[in-house]
Amino acid sequence: MTSKPVGTRAVLGWTLLSAVAPGAAHLRAGWRRTGLTLLSLYAAALLGLLLVVLSADGDLLGLLTSNAWLTGITIAAVLLGAAWFALIVHSFVVLKPSRLPQGGQILTGVLAGLIAVAVIVPFGFVTRLVSISQKTLDRVFDAAPAPVPAEGAPEDPWAGRTRVNLLLLGGDADDHRPGVRTDSVNLASIDVRTGNTVLLSLPRNLEHVRFPPGTPMATRFPDGFRLPVGPGGGRDDLLFGIWEYADAHPELFGGKTKQGAKTLMEAVGYTLGLKIDWYALVNMWGFARLIDAIGGITLTVEQDVVFGKYNEGLVKAGTRRLKGADAMWYARSRTFSDDFTRMRRQRCVLGALLGQADPATVLTRFDRIALATKELVRTDIPRPMLEHLVPLALKVKSARVTSVQFVPPLIRTGDPDWDRIRSITAKAVADSAARAPLAATATPSPSPGDTKKPDDLARPKGLGEGCA
Template sequence: MPDRSGPVRAGAVIGWTALSVVAPGAAHLRAGRRRTGLTLLSVHAAMLLALLCGALTADLGDLAGRLVASSWLTVVTAVSVALGLAWSALVVHSFVVLNPAALSRVGQAVTGTLAGVLAVAVLLPFGLAGQYAAISQSALEKVFSAPAPTAPSAAPSVGADPWAGRDRVNILLLGGDADTHRVGVRTDSVNVASVDVETGDTVLLSLPRNLENVRFVPGSPMARRFPDGFRLPANPDGSREDLLFAVWEYADSHPEVFGGRKDQGTRTLMETVGHILGLKIDWYALVNMWGFARLIDAIGGVRLTVPQDVVFGKYDEGVVKAGTRRLRGADAMWFARSRTDSDDFSRMGRQRCVLGALLAQTDPATVLARFNQVALATRELLRTDIPRPMLEHLVPLALKVKNARVTSVQFVPPLINTGYPDWRKIRSVTARAIRSSGAPRRHLGATATPAATPATTPTLTPTATPATTPTLTPAATPAATSTPRPSAGTEDVTAPRNITDGCG
C-alpha cells in the first residue's frame, strides 16, 4: 500500500508534480509507489544516456542527412506526438498519486490548475517538434518532387555509393527573373557549383546572362536549328532575346524544334551550360528571385552594406539608400536586381552579395523562431530536379562545403568578351580551376589561366571567414599590390556565403 504519512500540503503536491516533469517517477516514490517510481526513473535515465552517447558518437553530417529523409521525418513526427502525449499523461498521473483529494477545495482547484498547466507545457515542445517535422516533410516533398531517374546511379540502394563513383557533382544554380508580365522562365543568373564529394572543396563558375552566340551540344535539336550559334533578330526596341538567359524560355516556347516535345527548356539549358564549360551537369536548382524577398522577410530582413544609392524601376520609381542597415526583402531584391545606371556584371556581384548575406545570417535560432514562415517561403523559392532520395546525401555534402575551400571564377570582361566568347578558353579556365581545387592546399596560389595574361586572369581565392555584412572587393592580381580597383565586372570573389566585402 502507498505510504502517505503526514498531512498533504498544496505546495508539496505542486513541487513533486513539477519535479516529475524532469525526473519521471519522483512523485511516485514520494507517494510510496517505489517499484513504479524506480522503473520510471530507470527508463528516463536510460533514455538520457542513449541520447548522450548518440550525440557524442554521431556524425553530424550523416545525422543531418537522415533527418531530411522522408522515412526519418515520418518517424520523428510520430515519436514526438507519442512521447508528448505520454509525458503529459505521466505528469497528470504523478499529480493524482499524490492524493490532491485530501486538500481543501481551494487547494484542489489551485493545484489542479497548476498541474494542468504543467501537463500542457510538457506537451508543447514535443508538439512543436512533430509540427516542424511534418512541415519540413511537406515542404521537401513539394520542392524535391522530381521522380527519381531509373538509372542505377541515380537512386542508390542502402550502403551503395550515392555518387556512383563520381569524384565531383556539378549542380547548375539558376536565378529566375520571372515576373507576372513575362512569358516563360528567364535565367537572370547562371552559376555552376562543382563540388568534390570527398572534401567538399567547391568551384563556383559564373556565366553572364548576356553571353552571345551561345553554342549548343553538337547534334542536338538546338544545334541543328542554330548551327552557327544562338542568333535571332533584335526586338523593335533593340533588346535581345538570343542571349544565354533566354535559352530556357526559347526551348520551352518552340516545341517544334524538339519534334513536338514540350518543356524542353530545363534539359536544354543544362546541356548547353555543360557544353560551354566542358562539364556534365548532374542537377539544377532554380531560385525565384522574388521568392528570396519572401524568405528575407521571413527571417526578419538581412543586414547589408550598400556602398552607394541604387535607383530601381523602369521610371526610377525608388531608391535603395547607401549605408549599412537591415533591409526588407523587397529592398534587398531591388538592390540585387536593379539595372538602372548599372551593367549586368555589377548586378551579378550584387546578387551574389545578397545571397552571401542571407546564408551567413540565417542562423538556426532564427529559423526555428520563424519556422512556419521560412518553410512557406522556401516552398515558393526553389525548383529543382534533384531526386528526393538524393537529399539525404547532399545535405552532409553541403555541411562539408561550409568548412571547405570555395573558389570562384566569373567569365566576364576582360577575361571573356561576352559578345564574342572564346569557348575554348572558357573550357580551359574551368578545367584548370577544378584541377586547382582538387590540388593540395599549398597549391591554391595557382591562377586559373596562364600567367602570360595576368590582366585577365581570375585568381582562385580561398574562402574567407563569413561575415554578417558582406562586401565585394577585387581579388589580388599577379601584378603590384597597388593595382587600382577594377570595375565590378572584373572582380573575382569567393563563393556567395563568404563574400566579406561591400556590395560595390
C-alpha cells in the same frame, strides 16, 4: 507504498516537478521502485540525447531529411507526448488529491490538467514542424529515385562522381511577366570529398550560345542561338532567353513540353565543358522572402544603388542589415550600372546568405524558412538525394569556395571564345580539387573597366572577394 498526506501546494508542486523530473511525485507518494525507474530512464534518455547532439554531423542531419526518419520522428513525438500526458495524470493521482478539501481538489485538478496539456505542446510543435518540412521537401524536390550504383559496386550515393555540378539559376518570373527568364546563371562544381567548390558565373547577355551536337536546339541553331531583333530593338536570343524559348517551341522536341530546364542545362554544360547533374531555379523575388525568413543579411553597400522605373528607389551606401526587398534591389538593379557589376553584387548577396545562414539561425527560424522555400525553389534534384546533399552543403560552408566570372575583358559576350571558357573552367576545377586552400587575396572581381590582364581575371577568387 504508504506516505504522509500531501497538502494542496505540495500536490501542485510535486505534479509540476514531475513534468521535468518524471518519477519525483511517485517517490514522494512512496512508489519508490516506480519513481527510481522513471528517473533512471529519464536520465539515460537525456544522456543519450546529449551524446547525439555532441556527435551530430552532416550525415545525421541528412538522414533527418528522409521521409522514413521524418515519419519516425512524427510517430515518436506523438507517442512521447501521449506518454508524458499520462505520466502527469498518474503523478497527480498517486499523490491522492482526494484527501484534500473540496476546494483543493478542484484547484489541483484544474491546474494539474493544465500542466498535463502544457507538457504535450512541445511535442505538438515538433510534429507540426516535421509535417511542414516533409510537405515542403516533397513539393520542392523531384520524386524521381536517386542514382543506383552498378551491381556489385560499393555503396556510393554519388554513383562514382568525384564532383557534383549544380546549375543555380535566378529567375524573375511573376504574375505580370509570363515565362522563365534566367537573369542569374551560376554553376557550382563541388568536390564530394572535401566540399571545395568553384562557382562559375555566366553573364545573362551571352550571345551565340552553342548546344551539344545532335540535340534539337543544335539542329535548329547550328551557328549558335540567334533570333531576329524584336520590334522594340531588344534581343531575346541571349543566354537568359534559352529556357523561355525552349518552353515556347515544343515542336522542336517532338511535341514534348517544358523542355526549358533541360535545354538550358545542356547549353551551360556544353559552354563550360562540364556535365550538369541537377539544377535549382530560385525566383529572385521569392528569394527576398527567404532573406526575410532568416532575419535579413548584413551587407556593405559600397555606393548608393538606385532602382525603380523612375529611379525612385534607393539602397543607401553603408554597412547594415538589409531586408529581403532591399537586398534584391541591391543585387538586381541595372540603373547607372551594367550586367557585370550586377553579377558581382548578386555574388555578394549569395556569399552573405551562405555565410550568415548558420545552423542555429536555420533551426530557430525553420518554420518561416520552410514556408518561404515552398514558393521559392524549382529543382530536379531527386528527393532521396537530399540526405546526401545536406552533409555536402555543410562541407561547403567550411571548405574553400572560389569563383570565376566570365565577364569582359576575360571574355567578349558578343563573340565568346568557347575554347578559352572551357580551359579556364577545367583549370579552376582542377585547382579546387587540391586540398590546400588558395592564398587569400584582396583582388576584387573584374568589372568592365578593370585594367588587370585576362589571365589575372581567370584566376579563381574567393566567393567574398570584391564584396566590401
